[in-house]
Amino acid sequence: MKLPLSVMMLFFLQTLSAQTDSLTVFNIDGIGPDSLNKIKQMKAVSWWLEMGDRLVVDIDQSELSRLPKEVSIHSSLANINTDSLAIHVMGHCDHSVNDQLLHTNLKTVYAGDSVRLIDTSTVRDKNQLFAHDSIVPFQKNTVLSYQITNRTFTQSLQKNNDIQTVLNQVDQNRWFNQVDYLAGLDRMLEADLIVAGEWLENHFNDLGLSTSRLSLHPDYRGFNVLGFQSGTSRPDDWYVVGAHLDSRNQQRNDNLPSPGAEDNASGCSGVLEMAHVLSQYETEASIVYMCFIEEENGLLGSQDVVTHFTNTGDIIKVKAMLNMDMIGYRSPGNNTAVAGTNNQSYQNLANTVASNGNLYTSIDWQVSMNMCCTDFVSFTEAGIPAVTSNEPDVWNYFAYHTVNDRAENVDPTMGADIVRANLATLINMVGVDFTSGDLIFSDSFEAP
Numbered sequence: 001m002k003l004p005l006s007v008m009m010l011f012f013l014q015t016l017s018a019q020t021d022s023l024t025v026f027n028i029d030g031i032g033p034d035s036l037n038k039i040k041q042m043k044a045v046s047w048w049l050e051m052g053d054r055l056v057v058d059i060d061q062s063e064l065s066r067l068p069k070e071v072s073i074h075s076s077l078a079n080i081n082t083d084s085l086a087i088h089v090m091g092h093c094d095h096s097v098n099d100q101l102l103h104t105n106l107k108t109v110y111a112g113d114s115v116r117l118i119d120t121s122t123v124r125d126k127n128q129l130f131a132h133d134s135i136v137p138f139q140k141n142t143v144l145s146y147q148i149t150n151r152t153f154t155q156s157l158q159k160n161n162d163i164q165t166v167l168n169q170v171d172q173n174r175w176f177n178q179v180d181y182l183a184g185l186d187r188m189l190e191a192d193l194i195v196a197g198e199w200l201e202n203h204f205n206d207l208g209l210s211t212s213r214l215s216l217h218p219d220y221r222g223f224n225v226l227g228f229q230s231g232t233s234r235p236d237d238w239y240v241v242g243a244h245l246d247s248r249n250q251q252r253n254d255n256l257p258s259p260g261a262e263d264n265a266s267g268c269s270g271v272l273e274m275a276h277v278l279s280q281y282e283t284e285a286s287i288v289y290m291c292f293i294e295e296e297n298g299l300l301g302s303q304d305v306v307t308h309f310t311n312t313g314d315i316i317k318v319k320a321m322l323n324m325d326m327i328g329y330r331s332p333g334n335n336t337a338v339a340g341t342n343n344q345s346y347q348n349l350a351n352t353v354a355s356n357g358n359l360y361t362s363i364d365w366q367v368s369m370n371m372c373c374t375d376f377v378s379f380t381e382a383g384i385p386a387v388t389s390n391e392p393d394v395w396n397y398f399a400y401h402t403v404n405d406r407a408e409n410v411d412p413t414m415g416a417d418i419v420r421a422n423l424a425t426l427i428n429m430v431g432v433d434f435t436s437g438d439l440i441f442s443d444s445f446e447a448p
Contacts, residue, residue, distance in 0.1 A: 021046075021058045023077040025110060029053040029364075030149050031070040038068055040141075047140035051112030052336070052366045052392075053147045077110060084121035085138035086129070089370035090114040090338065090394055113392035114338045114368045115144040133372040145338065145368040148354040157359050162434040163427055167360055169277045170423065172416035175269050179328065179415070180407040182265035187247040188258035193222030193293060196245055200225045200291055203272055207279040209289065216304040220294050222246065224301050227275055227289040231430065237285035238314070239429050240321040241274055241422070242302065243267030244295030244375055250401045261407040262397060264295070267324035270419045277423060284431030285319070292375050295325075302375035306382045320349060320429060321386035323376035327418040328410030331393040337363045337418050338392045340371030346385040352428070353387050357421030363414070365421070366392070389418050 028036055030053075039055060040048050044063030049056040054074060064073070088106065107119040117138075123129050130137065136144075181199070185192040197213070204211045204227030214224040222245065231237060245268050247260020259265075268291045275289045292301035309315040327337075339353035347369060354365035371388055379386035391397075391414060399405040 020079045020081050022061075023080055024057050024059055024061075024064075025074040025077065026055040026057060026067075027053065027072045027074040028055045028150060029147065031068065033150055033152050035068040035070045036150050039071060042066065049117070049140070050143040050146055051110075051115050051117070052145045053150075053364075054110075054112055056110060056117065075110075080109060081119070081121065082138070082140075084119050085109065086118050086120050087136040087138055087144060087370070088116040088118045089134050089136055089144070089372060090340065090368060090390060090392070112145065113334075113336050113366055114340065114390075115370065116395075136370055144370060145340075145366050148351065148358050148365045148367060151351070153351065153355070157355055159359060162432075163424055164360065165434070166277060166281070166427060166432065166437070167420045167423060169280075170273055170416050170420050171276070172412035174276065175273045175415050175419065176407065176410070176412040178269035178272055179261055179265045179410055182245075182268060183259040183261035183405070183407045186258050187245060187260055187265075188221075188249065188252070188296075189254060190221040193246060197223050197225050197291075197293075200227075200245070200268070200272065204275060204289065207275055209275065209279060214305060214308055215293070215301075216307060217300075220300065222293040224293055224305055225291045226305075229275075229279060229283065229287040229289070231284050231286040232282050232433075234285040234431070236317050237319050237430075238288050238317040239285055239319055239426060240288045240290060240379070241271050241324075241426060242290040242292060242321060242375055243271045243324045244293070244301065245291040246293050246296050246301070247405070248296040248401055249403055257403045259403070259406050261405050262329045262410055263326050263400065263405060264324075265407070266326060266328035266410055266415050270324040270327055270415065270422070273416075273419050274423050274426065278426070278430075278432070280437045282433040282436040284433075285429065287426070287430055288318075295375055299375055299378050302378035306378050310382070315382060315384075318379070318384050321376060321379040321384055322353070322422045322426060323374060323386060323388040324418065324422060325374040325388055326390050326394055326397070328412075328415035329391050329393060329397050330411040330414045331391075331396060334393060335362070335364055336366060336392045337414075337421070338366050338368050338371075338390050339387050339421070340368035340390070341380065341385075341387045342369070342371055342377060343380050344369060346380065346387065349385045349425075350387045353389060353421055353425045356424035357417070360420050360424050361417035363417050363421070389422055391418070
């Protein structure tokens with residue numbers, strides 16, 4: 001079909017006006033803050049974008065020889081139209097019509113561990129695209145995520161032997177067995193969600209926690225499970241550890257399995273594992289261990305918890321929230337985890353989780369300031385500092401939201417180390433009496 005002349009001219013003018021750049025991607029893995037800042041400030045660099053352990057730059061190619069010796073070129077990106085770029089940040093898919101737009105119509109220009117640089121030129125409805133929480137407008141000279149070793153505040157951290165002793169009690173085999181049990185239940189169905197909730201409740205009770213159930217809507221499947229550990233000297237300071245209990249398959253088909261081992265038996269097992277360890281000790285502040293329902297339907301379960309706390313006046317007691325969602329999958333060759341939030345006011349908490357992760361585990365931690373779409377958001381929207389921890393490869397996990405999300409796909413070492421990073425952070429916040437631990441009780445408790 002022959003196009004009208006006016007359409008052909010418009011296409012020609014748009015092509016003519018489009019700005020294209022040839023970009024260079026640097027490997028900045030562990031180069032340190034000084035070398036990183038030196039690159040960003042080079043006169044030859046027109047603009048940059050920091051994405052974890054990679055730095056995307058528009059640089060005069062003749063100046064490459066002036067780079068710090070610690071820096072290497074990872075790859076090149078040719079003829080990039082910066083006018084059509086956008087950022088896709090780490091988010092959990094709901095497979096809605098709008099969400100499918102992210103999977104079928106977007107061209108990935110470059111993928112970091114927790115963010116993607118995408119080309120939106122083929123998307124007709126830009127308003128629909130940018131209405132999605134995980135799409136951020138492109139802006140030059142922006143830190144989207146960063147490797148914690150490339151920041152100065154990590155250099156003075158020292159291991160604490162008492163904290164290390166507590167972290168050593170995290171049992172990766174117990175964590176995995178709990179994941180395996182939960183993945184054996186179809187936690188998209190009402191009956192199995194109730195079984196899973198009762199199973200968690202029984203574990204919390206056996207650990208000496210006060211338990212409660214919460215659901216504000218009778219049509220929700222299952223119930224939020226809360227286990228409360230009262231503080232000795234600051235009982236009205238509450239610190240929440242949470243993860244979602246429900247699972248799903250892509251079709252939301254009740255007749256198909258929904259094992260949800262990685263998403264999110266891994267996170268719920270992490271909450272339970274932290275309870276196994278810290279319930280042995282007296283803490284100055286109180287801890288609320290939570291596993292939420294209805295995350296897969298729009299964070300409804302965690303929103304109910306926040307609403308309930310608001311209605312009872314307890315919301316002012318909640319000082320911080322640590323969330324874990326998809327913490328066990330390790331893609332081939334990847335040893336990265338991400339601590340993220342969606343509010344700069346809570347960046348220090350994300351830095352603390354990541355710094356503890358680097359200090360007490362073998363994982364390379366990054367921080368993202370653009371996280372979205374999981375239960376920590378319910379708390380940040382209420383003005384509570386909250387951070388979520390993830391394995392970084394959510395988009396590329398081959399079994400994500402499928403009938404194949406089984407326990408065999410998770411790595412117990414990965415899951416246990418992400419638990420340890422959060423546990424170290426929680427220990428510092430709640431104040432632990434390290435002399436009060438009942439290690440005999442810990443060793444005798446079996447799971448599931």
